[in-house]
Amino acid sequence: MSQGFRKIIHDGLWGNNIVFSQSIGLCPLLAVTGTATNGLGMGLATTFVMVVCSALVSYTRALIPPEIRIPIFVVLIAMIVTLVDQLMNAWLHEMHKVLGLFIPLIVTNCAILGRVESFAFRQPLKEAALDGLMMGLGFTLALVVLGAVREALGAGTLFSHASELLGASFGWLETELIKPYRGFLLMALPPGGFLMLGFLLAGKKVLDRRWSAWRESPRATPAPLGKSA
Amino acid sequence: MNQEVRHVVKSACQNCWHGMLREFDDLDERRKTLDYQTKILAAAALVASLVLGIVDLGTSGAIARRQAEDMQATLSDVIPPSLHDNDLLNSTLTLSDAMVQAGEVRVHVAKRQDAVTGVAFGWVATGGYSGPIRLMIGIDPAGKVLGARVIAHAETPGLGDKIETGKSPWILGFTGLSLEHPLPARWKVKKDGGDFDQFAGATITPRAVVAGVAGALEFVARHRLELGLADGRPAGLEKIVH
Numbered sequence A: 001m002s003q004g005f006r007k008i009i010h011d012g013l014w015g016n017n018i019v020f021s022q023s024i025g026l027c028p029l030l031a032v033t034g035t036a037t038n039g040l041g042m043g044l045a046t047t048f049v050m051v052v053c054s055a056l057v058s059y060t061r062a063l064i065p066p067e068i069r070i071p072i073f074v075v076l077i078a079m080i081v082t083l084v085d086q087l088m089n090a091w092l093h094e095m096h097k098v099l100g101l102f103i104p105l106i107v108t109n110c111a112i113l114g115r116v117e118s119f120a121f122r123q124p125l126k127e128a129a130l131d132g133l134m135m136g137l138g139f140t141l142a143l144v145v146l147g148a149v150r151e152a153l154g155a156g157t158l159f160s161h162a163s164e165l166l167g168a169s170f171g172w173l174e175t176e177l178i179k180p181y182r183g184f185l186l187m188a189l190p191p192g193g194f195l196m197l198g199f200l201l202a203g204k205k206v207l208d209r210r211w212s213a214w215r216e217s218p219r220a221t222p223a224p225l226g227k228s229a
Numbered sequence B: 001m002n003q004e005v006r007h008v009v010k011s012a013c014q015n016c017w018h019g020m021l022r023e024f025d026d027l028d029e030r031r032k033t034l035d036y037q038t039k040i041l042a043a044a045a046l047v048a049s050l051v052l053g054i055v056d057l058g059t060s061g062a063i064a065r066r067q068a069e070d071m072q073a074t075l076s077d078v079i080p081p082s083l084h085d086n087d088l089l090n091s092t093l094t095l096s097d098a099m100v101q102a103g104e105v106r107v108h109v110a111k112r113q114d115a116v117t118g119v120a121f122g123w124v125a126t127g128g129y130s131g132p133i134r135l136m137i138g139i140d141p142a143g144k145v146l147g148a149r150v151i152a153h154a155e156t157p158g159l160g161d162k163i164e165t166g167k168s169p170w171i172l173g174f175t176g177l178s179l180e181h182p183l184p185a186r187w188k189v190k191k192d193g194g195d196f197d198q199f200a201g202a203t204i205t206p207r208a209v210v211a212g213v214a215g216a217l218e219f220v221a222r223h224r225l226e227l228g229l230a231d232g233r234p235a236g237l238e239k240i241v242h
Helices: A003-015 A026-032 A036-059 A066-091 A093-099 A110-118 A125-155 A162-166 A168-173 A190-216 B002-025 B027-031 B034-078 B169-174 B204-222 B237-241
Strands: B092-096 B104-112 B115-125 B133-139 B145-152
Touching (some): A026 A036, A026 A125, A066 A093, A066 A110, A093 A162, A093 B034, A110 A125, A125 A190, A162 A168, B034 B133, B034 B145, B115 B204, B133 B204, B145 B169, B145 B204
Antiparallel strands (some): B092 B104, B104 B115, B133 B145
């Protein structure tokens, strides 16, 4: 794999993660992360929209004059989100019943416009699509982690109703961590989302700092085999 | 004459086509002109509208069928299928009622051998914690609740959402109740001196649902004649009329 693709993957999932590094797309993030399942569903739907939007913009970028790129992007994103909404309603109706409320929210996700504008508009098709995919998966990761923490603390469960979203074969995902649990309302409500997001952002900073300190330290060179550290 | 028209049309098409090719020949120059920008934005909007229009045509039938299935499923939740032999989904009656906010209610009438065995209708419970709570309620000719379900609500997750059957069996407790049992004055949550359980930490939501179901029972009591329920003993009716 070339260096460029590797960088795109790393940036999307971790280094330049939409939530943990860029801190954008917070409106849908806080709205749906009451449970890990909702986070996963929203994340996957957003990922799909991001890949299609990035690919489409990258493919047609020669036609789009920079002066009016933003209105064109907005039209394209709104079109694709509406398409996803209608197609899911018609042919993935069970999933749409769970996610239906969130899909129009994807339009409000500035991360999609952000990636299209800062990446896809300047990059070839493959890179743009991969960036959309990785940024989307990074966003999904953030949604699932935040949803899981809030759900575990707020309701004592994990991935509840996952089988409604993913089908009965994923029923094993549904776990009750603490039983019986009276619930911790703050975490289930939006303020809990803000609080937990703050903790997660701080946690990522700490991890990154540890990681770079570890890499720069001389001990980072692997010790020869046979000698204990 | 015919030949002339054909010639004119042909040359017009050719002009148009060559004009378009020229537009693309010097794209970099063209992109900077205001003219091109207007056209491309209009083209983007046109393409988007066309795509959406086509998809809407292709999916609207399927979406309507899915919604009808959903409606059928909710209806069979509140009226047991054994009670009727008619097509519940399409046997509807629209009643106007001044006390309902929408002004009218669409009632599904269940019949067996042409005798009315129950009615089901959507009902909006107001006074919830956040916005209206949409219910589907089935009521039998004697004025007893056959079943009640929440269709849509925006109550607090983890607290008020215990009105959903997926979260708690609470709403099943309405089945079999009428305005005779308990009496209208007891159609309240226990905290307000009534007969119905509230949830730990959430009183407002169950209060709204209890009032909503009672309101639906009263609505049926007001419209017994129009619903074809006049034959049966109108249980609880006297208490409301007098």
